[in-house]
Amino acid sequence: MRIGIIGAMDEEIALCKEAMGEVTTSVKAGITYYSGQLEGKPVVLCKSGVGKVNAAVTTQILIDQFQVEQVIFTGVAGAIHPDLQIGDIVVSTDCLQHDMDATPLGFAPGQIPFSEQWIWQADPQLVKRAVEAGRKLDGEIRVVTGRILSGDQFVASREKVAKLHEQFAAHCTEMEGAAVGQVCAMNGIPFVIVRSMSDKADGSAHVNFVEFTKLAAQRSFEIVRHMLAAEEAEVIVYSTKNCIDCNMVKQWLTERGVKFEVRDVMTSRAWQEEVERFGFMGVPVTVKGEKAVKGFQPSELERLLES
Numbered sequence: 120m121r122i123g124i125i126g127a128m129d130e131e132i133a134l135c136k137e138a139m140g141e142v143t144t145s146v147k148a149g150i151t152y153y154s155g156q157l158e159g160k161p162v163v164l165c166k167s168g169v170g171k172v173n174a175a176v177t178t179q180i181l182i183d184q185f186q187v188e189q190v191i192f193t194g195v196a197g198a199i200h201p202d203l204q205i206g207d208i209v210v211s212t213d214c215l216q217h218d219m220d221a222t223p224l225g226f227a228p229g230q231i232p233f234s235e236q237w238i239w240q241a242d243p244q245l246v247k248r249a250v251e252a253g254r255k256l257d258g259e260i261r262v263v264t265g266r267i268l269s270g271d272q273f274v275a276s277r278e279k280v281a282k283l284h285e286q287f288a289a290h291c292t293e294m295e296g297a298a299v300g301q302v303c304a305m306n307g308i309p310f311v312i313v314r315s316m317s318d319k320a321d322g323s324a325h326v327n328f329v330e331f332t333k334l335a336a337q338r339s340f341e342i343v344r345h346m347l348a349a350e351e352a353e354v355i356v357y358s359t360k361n362c363i364d365c366n367m368v369k370q371w372l373t374e375r376g377v378k379f380e381v382r383d384v385m386t387s388r389a390w391q392e393e394v395e396r397f398g399f400m401g402v403p404v405t406v407k408g409e410k411a412v413k414g415f416q417p418s419e420l421e422r423l424l425e426s
């Protein structure tokens with residue numbers, strides 16, 4: 120699976136590029152794309168430039184011309200949530216354009232006129248992987264999930280921060296994420312935005328931004344690196360917390376030293392739908408590749424593992 124990695128500025132892609140080692144370079148629409156490997160995974164890296172239009176164009180090119188199947192944005196942002204400190208990391212649950220404003224026509228703040236959708240959901244599995252990757256960072260660094268706002272504005276006022284927090288219940292604000300999210304959603308490509316706080320989007324933002332961008336960018340990159348390094352388990356067990364058969368399956372796999380990923384269907388509709396796609400209504404469902412076994416059935420599980 121090829122993964123697209125986007126940053127808006129040099130600082131945001133520098134470490135990634137360095138870690139990729141040898142790359143193939145190509146230029147499209149004035150943007151340079153670096154194809155290569157990161158942590159053994161095929162990736163295409165680019166610097167989109169600042170703002171939503173740049174972000175949208177590069178995302179579409181990554182999808183069309185480089186056939187990426189997932190997109191990760193790594194970069195810095197201004198904190199909106201009062202609990203967030205400079206250096207903390209926000210992994211997007213969803214994102215929207217805070218500067219999309221057709222309220223005089225009766226549309227909601229942020230709503231794209233005549234469109235039912237204007238809030239873009241990040242892929243739950245990528246979010247989970249980013250949060251897990253965050254646990255591998257220095258314990259001092261806080262990693263939270265939340266809403267990310269994007270606008271073609273560098274936000275640097277306490278009043279604006281208070282308004283954005285009140286209007287959108289957001290965690291942070293930046294200038295690209297929602298464009299990446301929208302383009303990915305329009306193409307059915309999973310995405311996640313990982314942002315480390317370079318400033319608090321207040322009166323000191325312009326000073327803090329310059330001072331902390333390098334450190335903050337480094338932190339988001341570390342998450343991306345750990346996300347890619349995390350071994351993807353070959354076997355997935357769709358389950359719920361208190362189901363006896365689910366626990367039997369997990370125990371059975373553990374005894375055989377099989378690495379597996381647990382997906383609690385109560386926490387994600389997407390995972391519930393994945394189970395349904397295999398033609399099952401309940402759990403446990405154990406999946407390897409395209410094959411699935413329902414329930415705790417050791418001989419069938421044995422055959423699944425051999426497949």
Ligand code: SAH
Pocket residue numbers: 127128168169170194195196197198272273274275292293294295317318319320321324328
């Ligand atoms: N490189 C230019 C412009 C940076 S614009 C300079 O040095 O001045 C700010 C970039 O950081 C954008 O890519 C945006 O996504 C992010 N960002 C960080 N803090 C922000 C804030 N308070 N408001 C908006 N974007 C912010």
